[in-house]
Amino acid sequence: MAAVEKYLKPEVIRQISRLDLRAQFIVKGFMQGLHASPFHGFSVEFSEHRKYTQGDNPQDIDWLVYAKTDKYYVKKFEAETNITGYLAMDLSGSMAYRYQKELSKFEYATCIAAALCYLMVHQQDPVGLVTFGEKIIDVLPPKSKRQQIGNVLSHLARLKPRAKTDIATSLIQLAAMLRHSSLVMIFSDLLVDPEPVLAAMRRLKHGGHEVIVFHVLDQAEVDFPFDGLVELRDPETHERIQVDADGFRKDYLKAIGEFRETYKRECAKSRIDYLPLHTGMPFDKALMEYLLSRRNMG
Known part of the structure; x- marks a missing residue:
């Protein structure tokens, strides 16, 4: 994790002059940290699914996600995903x-x-x-x-x-x-x-x-x-x-x-x-x- 965390420290980022490289370093460190944490899989979940709530069609439940998480998630429709x-x-x-x-x-x-x-x-x-x-x-x-x-x-x-x-x-x-x-x-x-x-x-x-x-x-x-x-x-x-x-x-x-x-x-x-x-x-x-x-x- 130490290697990941260094990407996220301002004193490391300060040494990189180009903004595009700074941004890539930060995102890379963040995503690696996400995968190495209890939030593993979150980056996929947050973008493609939302929690099942009363009123949702049970046929929309994603059973593959349920098998991994023991929680009910429904696949978002295209109109829901983009903000x-x-x-x-x-x-x-x-x-x-x-x-x-x-x-x-x-x-x-x-x-x-x-x-x-x-x-x-x-x-x-x-x-x-x-x-x-x-x-x-x-x-x-x-x-x-x-x-x-x-x-x-x-x-x-x-x-x-x-x-x-x-x-x-x-x-x-x-x-x-x-x-x-x-x-x-x-x-x-x-x-x-x-x-x-x-x-x-x-x-x-x-x-x-x-x-x-x-x-x-x-x-x-x-x-x-x-x-x-x-x-x-x-x-x-x-x-x-x-x-x-x-x-x-x-x-x-x-x-x-x-x-x-x-x-x-x-x-x-x-x-x-x-x-x-x-x-x-x-x-x-x-x-x-x-x-x-x-x-x-x-």
Whole structure:
């Protein structure tokens, strides 16, 4: 398993410069880990079957799967299996933050998005890309053809976080733009007032869309590894303040914990999948969240 896990570590991925190779490494490590875990067979199950529920025709039960799992699954019909996914990338200036030599928040998010693009196209699910700052900046329409991987990855590789952000306005725009039920995967550090953002996420959910929030923070933003007098700079306003890190740490950690807890609690109420991540975490947790969400849509 150690060889598999290395593919999923940000510090290993950071040494690979090309995004397509980064994505392939992550997916390879993830799929190998899946097969070497209690989830063996899950990668087939989640894509082609769903659990038998009352009202299903018993003739649709897949007895081969039952023989392996002792559980009743029915084969999904073509119309059930395909979902349209949108990778929604926050281009706010704060996403460029990195502490020391780690992946920036944006690079980390881009690696996950690229890997998800591979997984979706592999399942013949259409996937598109939306970038936003103060409003939606660019849209790459969803497609399921193999060349879409190249389209999405080359676009992701050219992106640079630069804009001020208005996440709520951008998500409301996205909700108005989507015509069919879709899976919306949001990548952001969410470093704004949570209330309008949560309201916009609820609007997406009420529009019939599944929503996964990949809340990406830098590991330093979560752990606050600073000592003594430090200068903090707002990446969007460029405002600078000096703080005594030792005196500030306790209040900071309490505030960041409450901030994440607010999103966790409110998203749970609205049946929105919320995944708190930081740039030191292996990538498999994020990919598993996608698989579980996708499976639930069946």
